[in-house]
Amino acid sequence: MAEKYEELIDKLTEEGDLSDDELLALITMPTGSGEGLFPNTPQAASDPCERLPLSPSFTEAEKALFDAADRVRRREYKTAVYVRGLIEFSSFCRNDCYYCGIRRDNRNLKRYRLSCDQILSCTDQGYDLGYRTFVLQGGEDPYYTDQMICDIVSSIKERHPDCAITLSIGEKERESYQRYFDAGAERYLLRHETADTRHYSLLHPAELSLEHRKKCLFDLKEIGYQVGSGFMVGSLGQTAGCLLEDIRFLQMLMPDMIGIGPYLTHHDTPLRDCCNGSLTMTLRLTSILRLIFPYALIPATTALGTIHPLGREMGMKAGANVVMPNLSPVKVRKQYQLYDNKICTGELSSECRGCMERRTSSSGYQLVIDRGDVKAH
Numbered sequence: 001m002a003e004k005y006e007e008l009i010d011k012l013t014e015e016g017d018l019s020d021d022e023l024l025a026l027i028t029m030p031t032g033s034g035e036g037l038f039p040n041t042p043q044a045a046s047d048p049c050e051r052l053p054l055s056p057s058f059t060e061a062e063k064a065l066f067d068a069a070d071r072v073r074r075r076e077y078k079t080a081v082y083v084r085g086l087i088e089f090s091s092f093c094r095n096d097c098y099y100c101g102i103r104r105d106n107r108n109l110k111r112y113r114l115s116c117d118q119i120l121s122c123t124d125q126g127y128d129l130g131y132r133t134f135v136l137q138g139g140e141d142p143y144y145t146d147q148m149i150c151d152i153v154s155s156i157k158e159r160h161p162d163c164a165i166t167l168s169i170g171e172k173e174r175e176s177y178q179r180y181f182d183a184g185a186e187r188y189l190l191r192h193e194t195a196d197t198r199h200y201s202l203l204h205p206a207e208l209s210l211e212h213r214k215k216c217l218f219d220l221k222e223i224g225y226q227v228g229s230g231f232m233v234g235s236l237g238q239t240a241g242c243l244l245e246d247i248r249f250l251q252m253l254m255p256d257m258i259g260i261g262p263y264l265t266h267h268d269t270p271l272r273d274c275c276n277g278s279l280t281m282t283l284r285l286t287s288i289l290r291l292i293f294p295y296a297l298i299p300a301t302t303a304l305g306t307i308h309p310l311g312r313e314m315g316m317k318a319g320a321n322v323v324m325p326n327l328s329p330v331k332v333r334k335q336y337q338l339y340d341n342k343i344c345t346g347e348l349s350s351e352c353r354g355c356m357e358r359r360t361s362s363s364g365y366q367l368v369i370d371r372g373d374v375k376a377h
């Protein structure tokens with residue numbers, strides 16, 4: 001049995017792909033961690049939600065999968081871990097996604113917006129801390145007009161021409177994406193969230209469509225952005241079939257960055273009674289994605305660090321090669337609460353920078369001061 005999985009891992013490593021059935025077998029192989037792999041499907045009898053063991057142990061096949069992914073990441077990127085300074089500049093959002101803590105209908109949240117000057121002071125501070133990429137992320141907040149976004153982007157570029165600017169501000173018109181690009185933004189993060197239409201509609205209100213989100217991603221690519229997509233692991237109704245579709249969609253899109261993290265509940269959302277997604281499944285998918293997309297920039301996400309104290313370290317060892325410490329002003333951090341118990345909400349930017357440096361080197365990798373562009377692919 002175990003041999004079958006190890007054969008699949010070897011084949012995936014060599015060929016960079018597997019048949020649907022083979023991928024499904026890897027996704028659903030038994031775990032040694034004691035975690036439920038699909039905690040929010042009707043089949044899962046996880047009520048109350050299972051607690052994640054503090055030191056999960058993994059089967060030989062799971063370890064072989066993580067190791068294969070680590071070998072491929074070392075072949076492609078050696079031990080480099082790229083670091084991005086994340087600035088969460090607005091917690092206002094016009095959307096009402098059922099899983100997200102900053103959804104429009106959450107009235108219990110104190111909202112904030114950063115001014116252009118506040119954002120620039122974050123990037124100045126970040127530059128001094130050695131960041132050469134800034135990710136500007138926010139809810140879909142119409143307060144920021146295209147002109148304002150362009151002004152923010154070009155002001156950062158003027159002060160720090162050696163830095164890459166990544167936007168993560170949701171679904172926009174193609175013309176808007178073009179304007180931001182012309183102003184100097186060169187990367188865009190927009191997770192597709194799930195590539196399965198039925199699953200998409202379990203997570204989003206009817207006014208949002210998977211089709212439009214996909215169109216945005218292809219527009220961004222055509223314009224010339226380095227594009228990041230990705231999905232949550234373990235959200236309501238997600239099955240192995242959904243994950244297979246996510247992989248197949250990513251193979252069509254061929255994104256430069258792929259961000260995944262466990263779904264985590266937020267007490268003020270309609271999905272408050274769901275269980276958290278699985279650490280194990282997130283690590284498993286991180287490795288599978290590394291083997292299918294050897295060149296990709298794959299972050300060890302904050303959600304991974306939230307679900308387990310060593311989640312980001314485990315993510316790196318399973319194939320992740322990017323970290324995104326928080327650079328937002330400490331006074332607003334608690335208000336960008338996409339999910340409960342989010343880490344790094346009390347630390348100074350300099351503390352997160354030092355913390356990630358230590359976590360990265362203790363895992364056997366090195367944080368590098370670099371724009372961290374994707375390899376040609």
Ligand code: 5AD
Nearest residue numbers: 099100191232262263264303338339
């Ligand atoms: N749990 C985990 N990830 C979440 N995101 C939003 N809400 C949650 C949640 N409750 C993720 C989405 C989004 C990214 C910015 O954060 O995937 O794209």
Ligand code: FES
Nearest residue numbers: 344347352355356
């Ligand atoms: Fe923020 Fe560790 S990265 S405290």
